[in-house]
Amino acid sequence: TAKEPYGWSFVLDGEVLPQKVTAKEKMMKSYAYVLLAVVQNLGEVSFEYVSDGETHKLTVTADEASAFAGHDIKACYEDIVLLQMLVVRSIQMI
Secondary structure: OOOOOEEEEEEEEEEOOHHHHHHHHHHHHHHHHHHHHHOOOEEEEEEEEEEOOEEEEEEEEHHHHHHHHOOOHHHHHOOHHHHHHHHHHHHHHO
């Protein structure tokens, strides 16, 4: 997109086994939370993947990341302690 907030899309290689989709989506969300925290003008992160022959898309917005963090996700951009807490919490969810 040419207008802020920007989005970042990832297309995963290979197929995600149906029994691994939940774990993979948790991992994708944890990565998205950190990306949204450290890229100031990023508004959403999307992941596209194939499972059981079908294409799926998971999108995480800055608002969703803020809800997960318990504060404005963009505050992590300027506060290393908040960023560290977010990284630890994101790892724990995997």
